[in-house]
Amino acid sequence: MPHKDHRVTLRPLNADDEPEFLALVAASTDLHRPWMSLPGTPPVFRAYVERYKGPDEESLLVCRRDTGAIAGLININSIIRGRFQSGSLGYAAFAPSAGRGYMSEGLDLVLHHAFGRLRLHRLEAQVQPENHASIRLVRRAGFRSEGRSPDLLFIDGAWRDHERWAITNAMAGIVPAEPHPTLPER
Template identity: 85%
Template structure:
């Protein structure tokens, strides 16, 4: 699907998104628990935005093309260069926009961004086994299940088991013309 065929666009999360973002987090509490927790108050939101200003993290909003409204969020976390050229994804849909395919389209755009612009080789997603909607999302995008990690991440007050899902640029058919300059020749 070409970028212009999508009903969504991506844009970086900024401090100016505070009001809309916090309202969406409040409206989505039942949807997100126990899968994840997002900042729910201004100080936590500002710390969250600051975290994603560095070179090894990106927070991208999935916004409806027609209205500009935020439908979801996809973070590219822990970008590691050199021989690895990999990152981990975290994402959340917001309750007012669920079930419409916006996150699938957003994930496609994030994969294009990560593989073609950032020139990463691999993306990973760690998903709690009971989070069936999240597993369906990555499965539709072509990710493969690579295993199971007990007590992998601390979420909602407990260490949670996760399935590990991943996709490479070759699997997605998005291999960049030139590798990232930090990748060794051999």
Template identity: 70%
Template sequence: MNDGATDVFQVANRPGASHRVTLRHLTADDQDEFLDLVSASVDLHHPWMALPSTPERFRAYLARYAEPHEEAVAICVRGSGAIAGVVNLNSIIRGRFQSGSVSYAAFAPTAGRGYLTEGLTLVVRYAFEQLRLHRLEAQIQPGNHASLNLVRRVGFRHEGYSPELLYIDGAWRDHERWAITSTMVDIAPTPAHPTLPER
């Protein structure tokens, strides 16, 4: 277990940010803990999502999230360093969009304690203050009530419904679309990303 947040996640170390969780990037050293957590969480995750469950798939997952437009963030319990959940920032697009998609999962051993809510709140602040994004989107299947309640708690707004949006568990699934923008969150003053046009 890797205790504490890395320097890139300054938002997680700010006074009052969270007394219970820290953020850090997933690394190869997390493989055994991550795979054990995925195995323990099969019933929690199915049918809503599937995380890598073999060493080969975990290495491919890390390689994907090493790309500049993707990030995999571990939510860790402060003090023990145990991984309580993961938040992925996907498909980050710059220019006039300055947007990314977010997905997330709690792990069964610590689920239901609010760690994912605190962690996702910190990741949203990190995305807006340090990555300088303007918008994050979440696509959620209508029956996934835990996920819908989570984004409501964090402050996302409902924006619509898309039939057959994502291929999950062997079929194209309908999803609700939720989003949050930097103007909806009390963030530190942040200069625009250099790829944002002046007009």
């Protein structure tokens, strides 16, 4: 179970978050570039929200318990069931709350959500090698380095190399009592 004294909670991103989200993206441009690009206009934000309504994607806001303010975002992308039972993480802190440990606490909650409620077996994070804060985040959470992939993702106008980091439910100590129903018996 997640720690009861976490300073953050998780909740799904929704259309009502548009004003706060867009303001945070604008305030965080220097923090995010060149690592990632988040929706910065109302039409792009609305399309982003729609993307995460499907069964193979989740967008979770990391929100401060004391104020409800959005501190960051953690997405579980490309959820694949069957024999794989895996998802790929994308995440970003927002500048007003960065560096305070909220994303570490949020990632802990996401691990419990992904491995407990969603019953995934594995999560992966692709991180640009120069993004030291992001590497520290996944390392603290118990992810293991699995190598480097040249030209893996198109970010900030170019194909970027990424380090691959992963964690399984057993590594996190969050193995569900029953596997997801799409996992074959053999």
